[in-house]
Amino acid sequence: MSGYDRMLRTLGGNLTEFIENLDALHSYLALSYQEMNAPSFRVEKGADEKTLLHYYSDRSGLCHIVPGIIESVAKDFFDTDVTMDILDMSKEEERTGKKEHVVFLVVQKSHRQMRRAKPNRLQDNQDIQRDQEALEAAFLRMKEKYLSVSVCPVKKSHWEIVRSIVMFGKGHLVNTFVPVYPERLWIEQKTFCNAFPFHIVFDESLRVKQAGVNIQKYVPGLQTQKIRLDEYFSIIHPQVTFNIFSICKFINSQFVLKARRERMPEAWKSQPALKLRGQMIWMESVGCMIYMCSPKLRSLQELEERKMHLSDIAPHDTTRDLILLNQQRLAEIELSNQLERKKEELRVLSKHLAIEKKKTETLLYAMLPEHVANQLKEGKKVAAGEFETCTILFSDVVTFTNICAACHPIQIVKMLNSMYSKFDRLTSVHEVYKVETIGDAYMVVGGVPVPIGSHAQRVANFALGMRISAKEVMNPITGEPIQIRVGIHTGPVLAGVVGDKMPRYCLFGDTVNTASRMESHGLPDKVHLSPTAYSALENQGFEIIERGEIEVKGKGKMTTYFLIRNLHASEDEIMGRPQSLPDRKG
Known part of the structure; x- marks a missing residue:
């Protein structure tokens, strides 16, 4: 059950009381929803359990949903069936413009009465009239019994009196309650004005007759002779014309009055104007209206801005509690808003952190194999791994030393960066791993760190792509394409991470040295193969020619080979370029 449901169920003990207190509930909700534009309801009681409901609203056309709402409330809250019919619809001119005024005829009957009536549908009118007369007679007897309580013998205790009333009526004590009023009001004028420091009494012409002490304090001159209330105040809610007729129409509404700034002392005009919130009560015997009110304040800040104190509000006035409770609520709302702002800031920071983390991981994975990088991030030691067979490639730029001697360093950097x-x-195209670059030397490996059977073919295709790409890089001295030497060897290696600062994934073993010798003993613009590399590529769709036996430093005599081309792949495929579709003839 929601909080609003409980709030609605406690508005009144019957449907009439419920409707009469709806405007008060709307005024309370307006504290939290200041833009709320609620309708107003006024009940006019008639005979024969008939009620006239007056509905006022700035928004036309919504009156047709009122019967459904009221009928549901009557059935759910008060176990009563209600029928509603529109008697009159009109537009009335108020301060905010045309206000819709709809009068409903409300006839209600409890479910108990409905259930009792069902079996008696076939009875004639005489039987129904007889039942009604019996009911009225029983009610008169109960009333007489209750009225006799005041003259009952003193011997009876208070409890016996109450018990006799309840037992006679066989119902709830509230149902038999009749209020007793004193012959005269036992309170002095001074005491009343002090006990209710915020109240105003005015007549039909709005002339002020009486005011509480604190209204006089904060609205000086209010009790000057023949002062009209509308000279010092304007009506903020409900938005109606300031006259006795309009006030009577909305007598069930909470009225909010605002002090006119031009009537305030000069020193007070800079502070917020005083607002009052309360109930209008018409006193028929004296022909006057009394406005029982309190300052309309929502927080301690508003209290201080108006130079007021909690002591200015009567101890019995719940406005004190409202200010303190609302101050706590505002503090909780502000704390909640701060938490929401911090949450949003954290969300933005988290998003930026994820972007930066992605950049960091991309950079890290460019320097180390992904599985190695992940182990290092987790603080683990990366064990060296042995690979039974892989293919290693080395390359360098022909006459690089001479180029460096004749060029500015920035030209060398630009040339190497382009190459x-x-x-x-191409490493991404052919899925080979770039180990390192030192100066003009470029080293890659196939089959490491992820073993794969086609490592030799991948490295061979990469080498052919290097040779094509090198033709697109110009020598800064001559303006001609640079030339590179490439050497390839296949064999076993040991691979692992060395060092704590700037760790590198390195390859160890004689296979590395042999591959380097193939590059250094190669020829410009040629891909030089060792015997084991030739064996791995033989019969794999490559054109290879034998170079012959040569002397290799530290290795002795070796029969080596030159890789010419891939017999089954085009240059576009080697370079990883998008291939154009062949022209189709219709």
Whole structure:
């Protein structure tokens, strides 16, 4: 059950009381929803359990949903069946413009009466009239019994009196309650004005007759002779014309009055105007209206801005509690808003952190194999791994030393960057791992760190792509394409991470040395193969020619080979370029 449901169920003990207190509930909700524009309801009681409901609203056309709402409330809250019919619809001119005024005829009958009536449908009118007369006679007897309580013998205790009333009526004590009023009001004028420091009494012409002490304090001159209330105040809610007729129409509404700034002392005009919230009560015997009110304040800040104190509000006035409770609520709302702002800031920071983390991981994975990088991130030691067979490639730029001697360093950097960028792209095309670059030397491996059977073919295709890419890089001295030497060898290696600072994934073993010798003993613009590399590529769709036997430093005589081309792949496939579709003839 929601909080609003409980609030609605406690508005009144019957449907009439419920409707009469709806405006008060709307005024309370307006504290939290200041833009709320609620309708107003006024009940006019008639005979024969008939009630006239007056509905006022700034928004036309919504009156047709009122019967459904009221009928549901009557059935759910008060076990009563209600029928509603529209008697009159009109537009009335108020301060905010045309206000819709709809009068409903409300006839209600309890479910108990409905259930009792069902079996008697076939009885004639005489039987029904007889039942009604019996009911009225029983009610008169109960009333007489209750009225006799005041003259009952003193011997009876208070409990016996109450018990006799309840037992006679066989119902709830509230149902038999009749209020008793004193012959005269036992309170002095001074005491009343102090006990209710915020109240105003005015007549039909709005002339002020009486005011509480604190209203006089904060609205000086209010009790000057023949002062009209509308000279010092304007009606904020409900938005109606300030006259006695309009006030009577909305007598069930909470009225909010605002002090006119121009009537305030000069020193007070800079502070917020005083607002009062309360109930209008018409006193028929004296022809006057009394406005029982309190300052309309929502927080201690508003209290301080108006130079007021909690002591200015009567101890019995719940406005004190409302200010303190609402101050606590505002503090909780502000704390909640701060938490929401911090949550949003954290969300943005988390998003930025994820982007930066992605950049960091991309950079890290460019330097180390992914599985190695993940182990290092987790603080684990990376064990060296032995690979039974892989293919290693080395390359360098022909006459690089001479180029460096004749050029500015920035020209060398630009040349190497252009060349290495093209080579790096090819590593992704052929899925080989770039181990390192030192100066003009470029080293890659196939089959490490992830073993794969086609490692030799991948490295061979990469080498052919390097040779094509090198033709697109110009020598800063001559303006001609640079030339590279490439050497390839296949064999076993040991691979692992060395060092704590700037760790590198390195390869160890004689296979590395042999591959380097193939590069250094190669020829410009040629891909030099060792015997084991030739064996791995033989009959794999490559054109290879024998170079012959040569002397290799530290290795002795070796029969080596040159890789010419891939017999089954085009240049576009080697370079990883998008292939154009062949022209179709219709």
